Amino acid sequence: MDKAKSIIDKNGSGSCYANGLQRGFHSQASNGGCNAYNSSENCSGGTSNVEHCHYLHTDDVEANGSSPAKRCRLRRRVESVKRNRPPFPWFGMDIGGTLVKLVYFEPKDITAEEEQEEVENLKSIRRYLTSNTAYGKTGVRDVHLELKNLTMCGRTGNLHFIRFPTQAMHRFIQMGSDKNFSSLHTTLCATGGGAYKFENDFRTMADLELLKLDELDCLIHGLLYVDSVSFNGHPQCYYLENPSDTQNSVKTPCSLADPFPMLLVNIGSGVSILAVYSKDDYKRVTGTSLGGGTFLGLCCLLTGCETFEEALDMASRGDSSNVDKLVKDIYGGDYERFSLQGSAVASSFGHMMSKEKRDSISKDDLARAMLVTITNNIGSIARMCAVNEKIERVVFVGNFLRINTVSTKLLAYAMDFWSKGQLKALFLEHEGYFGAVGALLELLKSSEEP
Known part of the structure; x- marks a missing residue:
């Protein structure tokens, strides 16, 4: 507990969580920063296998593989570990049965040095996601939900909310492959049933592993987090x-x-x-x-x-009411004994047993x-x-x-x-994105000190 308290600043925010978490999630902040999050397992000895949980030394960069992409990725991991944060880009993904929900943290405090060192495919991904509000025929960025000037893991930026039909998942995976995403990360944090269904497709098509997270844990953690930060001055x-x-x-x-x-x-x-x-x-x-x-x-x-x-x-x-049979269709009015109003539905689609009714509806x-x-x-x-x-x-x-x-x-x-x-x-207000936010929080949690 003392160690946890030591990483909370005066406002109550730990090193890996956004400002506003002093509330807690409302009453939970006393557990402390990153460690307040499912603290029984940490990066050094827990179950998380996100790539940046491994503590690398500079020598590892030259010793691990010979491809330029791998060396670039390892260098970025070393620098990120030194700063106690995962390398960019930061994503969380919820792959549902109908929709895929994606949250993306766009850093706005990039220094001149970082801008110079930033690899081209990372710039390309950021430009693509933030300069468009539609992606192909079915992908949409919900601009009205964007959380601005959010602080996460000591970085200030905007949190973007993107959705597309699950049936378009293979196109998304192919795009990740085309943009050489695996040179930046080897693992994505994902929740929802699709994290299991599409696991092999991510591996074979894009050389990416999925860290599969429990969808109900992510839902609750994401909801409490989003409610704990300001929605650009508006209530959530x-x-x-x-x-x-x-x-x-x-x-x-x-x-x-x-x-x-x-x-x-x-x-x-x-x-x-x-x-x-x-x-x-x-x-x-x-x-x-x-x-x-x-x-x-x-x-x-x-x-x-x-x-x-x-x-x-x-x-x-x-x-x-042209389709449903109502209480008044049976009683001629209200069913007063049980306080059932005549407009209440007595039988959903109950009128559809009548051919005359079927022929008249739209x-x-x-x-x-x-x-x-x-x-x-x-x-x-x-x-x-x-x-x-x-x-x-x-x-x-x-x-x-x-x-x-x-x-x-x-x-x-x-x-x-x-x-x-x-x-x-x-x-x-953020209705369906809480699972994806919970997955993003898991990515950030995994960078905490052991």
């Missing part, structure tokens, strides 16, 4: 005021300064629900296979759409009904878990919520209505 966490009035509900900032316990609902291709009691104490309560992948897959099947954005656009124009109606069906199911499961676990703070994250105001409002309303105002649905 928010809820919807007056969720029962879905047309006029107001986005209201709130604080996660005391986040525990919380029920964390991660909505990606599928859904995982976690009860989180501290940074390292959590359990997976349950989950469901009916998630964002289900919504998009069925929308593609039923409407002929091709992308998540197209499916949401159709849903925004549709009317799910594809937009089908998309809206599918979105409502998936969202209501997630909200119902989340509420039951919150009640069973006796947790009042419910946080929804995941890329299913990206540009998805319909689901955000439905979840907020469901939590408020069924709990009689006792449960609030909380949301975070």
Whole structure:
């Protein structure tokens, strides 16, 4: 503990974490800097095998291999180890079933000496990632989420957030090979199921190893970290005021300064629900296979759409009551005994057993009904878990919520209505990127002193 405290500066920031971590993650900073992070294993004796965890001497540069690329990489590793930080570039990657999420730290404090010594392919990678907002047909940099003037491992820079479909992974790996990424790093920190699925492709196509990280650890650590730093002066966490009035509900900032316990609902291709009691104490309560992948897959099947954005656009124009059978369709109005409003869904897609109804609906109606069906199911499961676990703070994250105001409002309303105002649905601006941020933090953690 004394050793850990010795690496924290007056503001509480350790040598390998961004400013703002004095909060802790909010209350955890007393554990100290880098060592606050899963401290039972370190670079010298733990399980991490990231390349820069090995402490090299200058002689090793000449002794290890003869290729110029390898000698260049080894020199950079030696210098990085001396500075107690990994060599650039700094990436974290979350390879999901539908989307790949990538975070990239762009240093803004590069000295003239560093600029002169910087190898050309490192410059090329930085220019490519930061000068574009779109990559090919499907890659996107979410500029509005960029975290500016962040300090990580003693370096100041901007954190960029990039996503592309998992089906484009082989093109991404080929790009890494074309840009000779393996001359800069031999190992990438990655989480998500794709870290296992594509491991051999990275090895054979780009001469890169993947350090496979637990996706739920990365999710929680990344979330707590991002919430602990300023979102360019704006709050990270928010809820919807007056969720029962879905047309006029107001986005209201709130604080996660005391986040525990919380029920964390991660909505990606599928859904995982976690009860989180501290940074390292959590359990997976349950989950469901009916998630964002289900919504998009069925929308593609039923409407002929091709992308998540197209499916949401159709849903925004549709009317799910043309597809779903409501309480009022059965009772003629409200079911007052159980406080069920007539507008509540009694049977999702219940009208579709009628040929007359099938002939009258639009594809937009089908998309809206599918979105409502998936969202209501997630909200119902989340509420039951919150009640069973006796947790009042419910946080929804995941890329299913990206540009998805319909689901955000439905979840907020469901939590408020069924709990009689006792449960609030909380949301975070960086929705689906927390796993990738957690992978980046693991990269930085692995450079700590043994």
